Amino acid sequence: MKKIQMVDLKSQYEKIKPEVDKAIQNVIDSTQFIGGSEVKGFSEELAKYLGVKNVIPCANGTDALQIAMMALNLQPGDEVITASFTYVATAEVIALLKLTPILVEINPDTFTIDPKAIEKAITPKTKAIVPVHLYGQCADMEPIMEIAKKHNLFVIEDVAQAIGADYIYKDGKKVKAGTMGTVGCTSFFPSKNLGCYGDGGAMYTNDDNLAAQIRKIANHGQSVQYIHDEIGVNSRLDNIQAAILRIKLRHLDEYASARNKAAAYYDKAFAGNPKIKTPVRAKNSTHVFHQYTLVLNGVDRNKLKEHLASKDIPAMIYYPLPLHHQKAYANPRFKDVDFPFTVPLCKNVISLPMHTELGEETLKYITDSVLEFVK
Ligand SMILES: Cc1ncc(COP(=O)(O)O)c(C=O)c1O
Numbered sequence: 001m002k003k004i005q006m007v008d009l010k011s012q013y014e015k016i017k018p019e020v021d022k023a024i025q026n027v028i029d030s031t032q033f034i035g036g037s038e039v040k041g042f043s044e045e046l047a048k049y050l051g052v053k054n055v056i057p058c059a060n061g062t063d064a065l066q067i068a069m070m071a072l073n074l075q076p077g078d079e080v081i082t083a084s085f086t087y088v089a090t091a092e093v094i095a096l097l098k099l100t101p102i103l104v105e106i107n108p109d110t111f112t113i114d115p116k117a118i119e120k121a122i123t124p125k126t127k128a129i130v131p132v133h134l135y136g137q138c139a140d141m142e143p144i145m146e147i148a149k150k151h152n153l154f155v156i157e158d159v160a161q162a163i164g165a166d167y168i169y170k171d172g173k174k175v176k177a178g179t180m181g182t183v184g185c186t187s188f189f190p191s192k193n194l195g196c197y198g199d200g201g202a203m204y205t206n207d208d209n210l211a212a213q214i215r216k217i218a219n220h221g222q223s224v225q226y227i228h229d230e231i232g233v234n235s236r237l238d239n240i241q242a243a244i245l246r247i248k249l250r251h252l253d254e255y256a257s258a259r260n261k262a263a264a265y266y267d268k269a270f271a272g273n274p275k276i277k278t279p280v281r282a283k284n285s286t287h288v289f290h291q292y293t294l295v296l297n298g299v300d301r302n303k304l305k306e307h308l309a310s311k312d313i314p315a316m317i318y319y320p321l322p323l324h325h326q327k328a329y330a331n332p333r334f335k336d337v338d339f340p341f342t343v344p345l346c347k348n349v350i351s352l353p354m355h356t357e358l359g360e361e362t363l364k365y366i367t368d369s370v371l372e373f374v375k
Helices: 009-030 037-050 063-072 088-094 114-123 141-151 206-219 241-249 252-271 301-310 342-348 362-372
Strands: 054-056 079-083 100-103 126-129 154-158 166-168 173-175 183-187 199-203 222-224 290-297 349-352
Touching: 037 054, 037 199, 037 241, 054 063, 063 088, 063 141, 063 154, 063 183, 063 206, 079 088, 079 199, 088 100, 100 114, 114 141, 126 141, 141 154, 199 206, 206 222, 241 252, 241 349, 252 290, 252 362, 290 301, 301 349, 301 362, 342 349
Parallel strands: 079 100, 079 126, 126 154, 154 183
Antiparallel strands: 054 199, 166 173, 183 199, 290 349
């Protein structure tokens, strides 16, 4: 059996190696490293896949969030509501722009922001909501969009972990994660479901004016060369990464199926165990399983992790601390009583290896090893 990894990028690469190597070589031969045809082609193909008018690539997912907030002209002191149970990047850019991150509770079954908690946190200063489609499932977007409409708020979807997931409206209509809000922001970090071989990110929007503003901000605040109407940043996806992403985009749905197959194996193996809660599938979203995350009940998580490590099985904790417990984001306004799910979840979640290359032998070894510890 191969060495088990949280994400096996090598085996995935081997299956598409001739195509990828050729595409990389073509970019090198063209010496068009920045802003070339691959970037344009990838942006158009991703827009088509997502069913969105504009895809604007950038250097990484954190930049995508930052540029989106700059393009929406959010101002210091504006409040932006997001979940405390997320990766730091979501709140980091809010704080970096001197906006105020307002951290709220999630739904304990789906790990995504609770619309009722959003509504409770709204003040006259609230300008935007950032739902995070955590672990590969969409946040509850229909009520979130209703709240946004009612209070005239922007919605910036953090799609870093859920590219390709479908949200299903009450009337049955299906749309891709990141295309419902004002703007969607994603990451192409190598381990992401659509990952490149370095850093990358993108923003998507159906609003052409906002797209133009995003392009401008991402390019030093210029729409005409050397004319800078406002302060921007330098954030680009390079042509080699775009060439790789074009190939991997063609496999994205098949990758999601492979992840779902592994998730189904895990589900079955752990079914009925009172000490293990397997991921709950939201009724209004497909799951692309960026992570397969268990919630432990009465199990010593550190000891389980050590037990797995002793058998060469990696496991990760996403995330060990709620953001409101992090020194950088602490605020007397955030009280643990308002986070009855987030606080214990941070102590009890554990993510198992999840990627596109997990075979039954490996899955059996992992699940047997977990169950050996969690009797
Ligand atoms: C939820 C979430 N948001 C934002 C990001 C930031 O993406 P990047 O690492 O490409 O900057 C990540 C990446 O890990 C993420 O998981």
